[in-house]
Amino acid sequence: MTDTGGGPAVVLVGPMGVGKTTVGAILAERLGVTCRDTDRDIVESTGREISEIFLDDGEPAFRELERAAVRTALAEHTGVLSLGGGAVLAEETRALLAGHRVVYLEMDVHAAVKRVGLDAPRPLLVINPRQQWRKLMEERRPLYTEVARVTVDTGTRTPEEVAETILDALELKEA
Template sequence: MTAAAGGPPAVVLVGPPGAGKSTVGRELAGHLGVTYRDTDADIEALAGKPIAEIFFDEGEPHFRDLERAAVRDALAGHDGVLSLGGGAVMDDGTRALLTGLPVIFLDVSLHDAVRRVGLDAPRPLLAVNPRQRWRELMERRRPLYTEVARVVVSTDDRTPQAVAAAVLDALQLKDA
């Protein structure tokens, strides 16, 4: 299956840090014969610096403004697999834009998130007491991830290939 040019994304991935959005997104894109796009990478390219530096230099509100614009642009102009930053769902307008789209919430436990990326990675919202902050973020975000998602797929103890296969099955998509 290949998405129509200029159409909405074939798959949109949401979830917390460490869920595997980037890895699974690339795997899915390969299976579907479409391109992969990550809004965090879009923001970094536009700003010319890593997200952590945007947070520290301009603050979270500025980053969230960039994120809203990046998500809006990607949803309108990308017909492949799209990964959103972990906090993108916090915005009411972004959640509204996701309505009716094939959104997958890649869920992960704190244990697996730590094992995959560690919580000492340059993630500004997890800089102080990362395990506690991750739990707090998930407490606020989990209801929003599930609100926008058509399907929830756990990534715990699964390979990226197994997660991609579960997503394809859930959305009834076929390999290209």
């Protein structure tokens, strides 16, 4: 594995349901490192599910927790790091991602429907999930591409194929 000068070996960004957690686990295994997910960090640190935080405290409170979780993970973690779908909304987070091996996992709405069903308990997709997903992607796609060194379409690939594509694109050696 090539040294990034500290921080994670790979950072995965992309929309909910794109496979960041699954692909992250495969990458971590192949690289011989651990995998970390900032959404999971938030749930563990608060003892509450993300949907509860959204409902009880609002999106701004969640986004503050998210910025702190990303900042900490980027500073501490040396394995594969998966960020929540909206993490790139924060300018601070985008700035922190500069210089890291960031991979944008993308998919279209048809793949999202198949994977997530767009009826899962996702706080930002409660009303008219397809339209909301499209709106979120219009807002976030430019931010994902801004921070990414590599973009991988996950719509027609298995998680193993996505991981292989990432390893090849970033010229990373397996453990």
